[in-house]
Amino acid sequence: MVRVVRDPEADAEARQRPLSLALVRRLWALMRPYAKKRNTLTALVIMRSMQLPALAWAIGAVINGPITRGTMGENNQFPAILLGAIGVLVLAAFTQITFVYRQRFALELGEAIVHDLRGQVYEHLQKMPMQYYAKTKTGRIISRITSDCDSVRVGVQDVLFVSLVQGGQMIGAMIVMAWYDQPLLGIVVAMSPVMWLIGRVMRSRLSQAYRDMQESFSRVTSTIAESVAVIRVTQALAREDVNADLFRELTSDHAEYNMNTVREGGRLMPLLELTGQISMGLVLVVGAYRAIIAADPMPVGDLIQFWFLVGLFFSPIQVLGNQYNQALSAMAGAERVFRLLDTQPEWSDVENATELPSTVQGDLSVENVTFAYEPGRNVLRDISFDAPAGSMIALVGETGSGKSTLTNMIARYYLPDSGVVRIDGYDIRQLTSRSLAKVVSVVPQQNFLFTGTVGENILAGREGATIEDAIAALRSLDCEWLLDDLPEGLDTQAGSRGGRVSLGQRQLICFARAVVADPRILILDEATSAVDTMTEMRIQHSLGRLLESRTSIVVAHRLSTIKSADQILVFDHGRIVEHGKHQDLMTKSGIYAALYERFVSQT
């Protein structure tokens, strides 16, 4: 475990963005497939925003009507009061039913949108070339699909529709207040910017404390994830105590941020509520003046009703203030998600790309390939060689000399800056990715297994492959014994839960996957991980079977592989400095001979 250092790029990424109409429009467009639900929801929102002011009006009407008449001595007002009360009750019940459906539809719409958005982002990511992944941090990609999509969901579910309800309620309350007493309404409206401002200042302090707390929590979770991933290294280096101390530090740090958030909340929330109550008090004083002293006195029923309406007008200010911060976060999240969706791959299949015929032999030729990951720093320089169909080419050289980069060119993970890679005479730039992937397979050094069973992992090599193909693949590698060795045979869980599959077994499973894919050209980065001698022999044997009858390019780390190669290419600083068979190269006493001597002395 390492101490988590703040990521300056992540810090620079704005957590909030100003409200943008273009973004809101794009979010709104995401609801197009659910237009019926969206329209019903909008109707419910309008209804809901009018219901509470209407309820206040109805209560006022009962007070001003039959109740006032009763206090003036008019007889038999009870039936009218009862009717009024029933009317109020029916309206209240209707208001609550609207609330239930408004909330449910908003939730469903938000979930549907975020489901679609995540699907779009995931699909888009699958199409991005390696260049994109080399430049973009994994954590950032994950947060696009998790937290940023989630801010969009909150934006739709909570911010958009709740704000519309609250905004509508303010307008509704204003209309009814204007009906009763315009000067008093003027006072109320004049007070609202002050309330908004006070609320805003307090809330921004609170949300900063909350953000700090969230960040410290994500430091805790990412540290746990990392610790689990590298537990073997931790135990091997006996760093358990050091790591435990670092982790304790992080959790107590988090507890401090937590306490701070609670403290700030405890101080600011009552202050915020008090501001609202002071405003209500003020309205009471001015209202009393209007009811008692003013030239044209206001009926007490109207004052009571007005007081209700002031509450309905002020409470949205608080809610909208809360929503505002969330809206800004949703804007930032939506902007990042849309930016990713708008990022076009730096290259994709050319127009009218050619399909490689199924009869392809696997003749590979690399002609004058030069490549740099970063401009001006060539990693491959003028590389040329031929690999006739069925031959095995071993790439050897010091670390960082460009071997893996060359394999990236052949698999077309990257495009060369100059030069051409051909398969059976076809320039691979002109081929469809799909047909190229069928002909060229890569077995990387890290034996990656997907989450799922061993069987599923082997079948991933080819669409439509059956369990019989998987067993045949293991048989062709002479490692059918794996079926008995694995605890549940082909049904054994692999991938992130693959603790039950050993390193050597994993490698063989990857070989079997390659056999199922049955490519004409196989690129293999030999694993350097230490396995016992018995496993090593089995792997070597299976490797021989795997490479049989196909063109293979092997980044070779094993002596036996190197020796049996038809051609060895020796890399040095991005150039091929020697090439030939093992014996020829040994007699030259050059770089290869020196590498070989060192290799033998180490093994």
Ligand SMILES: Nc1ncnc2c1ncn2[C@@H]1O[C@H](COP(=O)(O)OP(=O)(O)OP(=O)(O)O)[C@@H](O)[C@H]1O
């Ligand atoms: N994605 C990348 N972006 C920038 N530079 C890179 C990238 N990948 C590799 N390099 C650089 O390119 C050079 C060649 O790397 P490459 O991985 O091809 O070497 P290699 O011979 O395969 O090494 P090894 O035997 O250690 O795997 C190195 O200097 C490396 O730092």
